[in-house]
Amino acid sequence: MTINSPKGFRSSGVAAGIKENGNKDVTLVVNDGPLDVAAGVFTRNKVKAAPVLWSQQVLATGRVKAVVLNSGGANACTGQEGFQDTHATAEHVAATLGIGAIDVAVCSTGLIGARLPMDKLRAGVTAAAARLADTEEAGVDAATAVMTTDSVPKHAESVQDGWALGGFAKGAGMCAPNMATMLAVITTDAVLDRSGLDAALRAAVNVTFNALDVDGGTSTNDTVLLLCSGASGREVPVEEFTDKLTGLCRDLVAQLQADAEGVTKHVTITVRGAVSDAEAATTARTVARDNLCKTAFFGSDPNWGRIAMAVGNAPVGFDPAKLDITINGVVVCAAGAAGEDRSKADLSGRDITVEIDLHAGPGNATVLTTDLSHGYVEENSAYSS
Amino acid sequence: MTINSPKGFRSSGVAAGIKENGNKDVTLVVNDGPLDVAAGVFTRNKVKAAPVLWSQQVLATGRVKAVVLNSGGANACTGQEGFQDTHATAEHVAATLGIGAIDVAVCSTGLIGARLPMDKLRAGVTAAAARLADTEEAGVDAATAVMTTDSVPKHAESVQDGWALGGFAKGAGMCAPNMATMLAVITTDAVLDRSGLDAALRAAVNVTFNALDVDGGTSTNDTVLLLCSGASGREVPVEEFTDKLTGLCRDLVAQLQADAEGVTKHVTITVRGAVSDAEAATTARTVARDNLCKTAFFGSDPNWGRIAMAVGNAPVGFDPAKLDITINGVVVCAAGAAGEDRSKADLSGRDITVEIDLHAGPGNATVLTTDLSHGYVEENSAYSS
Numbered sequence: 001m002t003i004n005s006p007k008g009f010r011s012s013g014v015a016a017g018i019k020e021n022g023n024k025d026v027t028l029v030v031n032d033g034p035l036d037v038a039a040g041v042f043t044r045n046k047v048k049a050a051p052v053l054w055s056q057q058v059l060a061t062g063r064v065k066a067v068v069l070n071s072g073g074a075n076a077c078t079g080q081e082g083f084q085d086t087h088a089t090a091e092h093v094a095a096t097l098g099i100g101a102i103d104v105a106v107c108s109t110g111l112i113g114a115r116l117p118m119d120k121l122r123a124g125v126t127a128a129a130a131r132l133a134d135t136e137e138a139g140v141d142a143a144t145a146v147m148t149t150d151s152v153p154k155h156a157e158s159v160q161d162g163w164a165l166g167g168f169a170k171g172a173g174m175c176a177p178n179m180a181t182m183l184a185v186i187t188t189d190a191v192l193d194r195s196g197l198d199a200a201l202r203a204a205v206n207v208t209f210n211a212l213d214v215d216g217g218t219s220t221n222d223t224v225l226l227l228c229s230g231a232s233g234r235e236v237p238v239e240e241f242t243d244k245l246t247g248l249c250r251d252l253v254a255q256l257q258a259d260a261e262g263v264t265k266h267v268t269i270t271v272r273g274a275v276s277d278a279e280a281a282t283t284a285r286t287v288a289r290d291n292l293c294k295t296a297f298f299g300s301d302p303n304w305g306r307i308a309m310a311v312g313n314a315p316v317g318f319d320p321a322k323l324d325i326t327i328n329g330v331v332v333c334a335a336g337a338a339g340e341d342r343s344k345a346d347l348s349g350r351d352i353t354v355e356i357d358l359h360a361g362p363g364n365a366t367v368l369t370t371d372l373s374h375g376y377v378e379e380n381s382a383y384s385s
Numbered sequence: 386m387t388i389n390s391p392k393g394f395r396s397s398g399v400a401a402g403i404k405e406n407g408n409k410d411v412t413l414v415v416n417d418g419p420l421d422v423a424a425g426v427f428t429r430n431k432v433k434a435a436p437v438l439w440s441q442q443v444l445a446t447g448r449v450k451a452v453v454l455n456s457g458g459a460n461a462c463t464g465q466e467g468f469q470d471t472h473a474t475a476e477h478v479a480a481t482l483g484i485g486a487i488d489v490a491v492c493s494t495g496l497i498g499a500r501l502p503m504d505k506l507r508a509g510v511t512a513a514a515a516r517l518a519d520t521e522e523a524g525v526d527a528a529t530a531v532m533t534t535d536s537v538p539k540h541a542e543s544v545q546d547g548w549a550l551g552g553f554a555k556g557a558g559m560c561a562p563n564m565a566t567m568l569a570v571i572t573t574d575a576v577l578d579r580s581g582l583d584a585a586l587r588a589a590v591n592v593t594f595n596a597l598d599v600d601g602g603t604s605t606n607d608t609v610l611l612l613c614s615g616a617s618g619r620e621v622p623v624e625e626f627t628d629k630l631t632g633l634c635r636d637l638v639a640q641l642q643a644d645a646e647g648v649t650k651h652v653t654i655t656v657r658g659a660v661s662d663a664e665a666a667t668t669a670r671t672v673a674r675d676n677l678c679k680t681a682f683f684g685s686d687p688n689w690g691r692i693a694m695a696v697g698n699a700p701v702g703f704d705p706a707k708l709d710i711t712i713n714g715v716v717v718c719a720a721g722a723a724g725e726d727r728s729k730a731d732l733s734g735r736d737i738t739v740e741i742d743l744h745a746g747p748g749n750a751t752v753l754t755t756d757l758s759h760g761y762v763e764e765n766s767a768y769s770s
Binding site: 045046047048074076077078079081082111112113114115173215216217218219220289290291292295296298299301303304305306308309310311312313318320321323333335336337338342372373374376377378380381382 | 430431432433459461462463464466467496497498499500558600601602603604605674675676677680681683684686689690691693694695696697698703705706708718720721722723727757758759761762763765766767
């Protein structure tokens with residue numbers, strides 16, 4: 001069930017003292033090959049963390065032999081010194097493993113704006129390298145050491161006939177992926193070339209990680225990496241691989257949604273009948289980010305008027321007199337006015353589905369979101385994160 | 386201190402039983418002239434309430450003799466029947482006052498999606514007409530009967546040498562004015578023509594109501610009306626009038642901000658150095674709407690990394706390596722990295738100022754917002770509004 005499920009990978013996770021609470025905070029993932037093909041997608045936030053800038057250079061080669069990840073600090077907004085810290089981290093991993101620094105991707109997560117304690121990080125890398133293993137326990141350690149406000153590690157695997165996918169992800173807040181999401185590393189022992197791997201990752205991320213919007217905050221550090229060892233010897237067609245990869249990503253995203261900060265509701269917003277898929281996504285995201293809609297979800301209140309208000313604020317084309325809104329199967333708004341009695345829509349359970357039909361064209365999109373609860377406010381106001 | 390401060394106006398506010406709690410819910414404002422010039426700005430939400438659609442037709446004439454406002458129901462998303470309800474309300478006011486229905490603007494506020502109880506509303510209009518007076522008490526009644534989640538009525542006046550302005554406003558949530566805001570009615574006894582009145586209102590609203598963003602939710606009912614009786618006989622130059630009107634609007638907006646749902650912090654976000662004023666406003670609004678920034682404000686936490694994250698998500702041009710962020714006078718982020726020790730920024734008080742310099746151009750803008758507190762979540766999840 002871990003990143004070590006495919007053949008050709010070893011991992012570890014250790015406590016290096018970067019986190020003040022003493023929890024694990026340094027992860028190492030190593031691809032032992034024979035292949036070292038890789039693909040990656042990164043945050044579209046203009047303010048990019050140093051490890052994102054570094055890893056974009058690494059991925060430009062299409063190859064990755066190792067990934068080092070730390071929690072306890074995002075190394076974002078840390079200037080040239082922060083970039084040098086990332087570079088030094090990659091150099092230390094490379095020297096320890098006997099590879100080149102350009103083969104080492106780096107990911108960081110935690111508070112923005114603070115430098116990393118490099119002595120502790122270097123010692124952590126050395127300790128992590130000594131514990132590298134291809135066991136399930138080592139996979140769990142790897143997924144655990146990247147956690148910040150996550151309450152549980154998030155893993156997934158997808159085992160096929162003769163080849164496999166594995167992966168972990170972290171992220172619970174500042175979570176509105178844009179062509180990438182929170183930190184995630186995915187492994188496979190299938191045999192694919194660089195272009196196939198890249199196409200598969202972009203296609204899968206677009207319909208999975210990019211469809212999650214917890215709080216509208218695309219982070220400075222979002223990264224999804226896909227490492228390919230080829231150790232199974234199985235050549236897999238790109239279509240089949242993309243299908244399985246999408247399923248694995250969907251599994252990880254469901255775990256992210258379930259563990260979002262303060263979450264009490266899992267909300268799926270589907271928009272149909274938009275002028276285009278892009279306008280459908282914009283509409284769904286506008287509803288997903290509206291605090292009045294999110295607090296109504298928290299209150300188990302089928303307050304479709306707030307949804308109509310949010311839809312009307314989306315920069316998309318539609319006729320308000322044709323707007324339909326269905327909540328948990330009940331058509332509460334039909335043709336822009338009250339439909340069935342909204343009290344029929346029972347929102348007391350954990351899952352809420354909102355279906356919006358704009359009747360303006362063929363565009364469709366689905367966005368996953370959460371409610372806005374006291375727990376979210378508590379978690380994000382009580383301390384810096 | 387009320388809408389009755391200028392000469393030529395009478396008002397009233399009564400309880401008609403539209404609100405279940407028995408509070409006042411119908412307001413009438415009458416312009417006795419000699420002039421009946423008027424200007425209005427309305428919500429840009431595509432989903433417009435019936436009274437907005439009606440009042441836009443009334444204001445197209447440039448004249449208003451009376452305004453009827455109700456709380457307890459927004460009459461939005463109510464279809465053709467809802468529009469007929471608004472029309473019938475205007476007809477009833479007109480018959481009662483002996484004027485034409487096209488002289489009567491209508492405003493509604495409350496839950497979206499429900500029809501208004503027309504029998505109660507008609508009886509309320511009749512009762513309100515019987516209580517019309519030019520007293521301060523009648524002005525307070527008028528401002529009180531439009532309240533929804535507001536905790537206090539909001540008035541302002543601006544008395545000049547020989548002429549005056551008065552006004553009230555309501556609004557505490559679903560508050561992100563876009564070319565208009567919550568319900569507000571402003572009166573003056575100065576003498577101005579239609580084009581001067583219209584230009585003054587648009588200029589004043591643009592820098593006052595439109596600079597407030599409580600929760601990003603532009604409502605379906607936003608309306609600001611400006612009624613001119615000319616009863617002072619004083620012709621006032623448009624520039625001078627605009628200046629005084631802007632001051633009055635600023636006063637009302639400060640009261641809206643102070644009474645926002647769950648507010649514990651008054652946050653002023655100023656963006657300088659943007660490519661344009663529009664991009665500055667977009668940047669300020671992106672920060673104002675970011676829940677991670679808003680919860681940090683609630684927690685009195687000078688977490689500038691969240692502000693940098695939000696700025697990086699705004700669709701505007703800038704170089705992250707030049708970004709400066711100042712919180713309550715402390716330059717916590719300089720040239721994209723940590724500046725002065727952020728613990729120097731004391732956010733324990735009620736007022737928080739955030740200054741962001743993008744160093745990309747001459748554009749400036751200021752947006753007023755609030756924090757995201759447990760009170761906001763409680764107020765918006767515990768019952769439908």
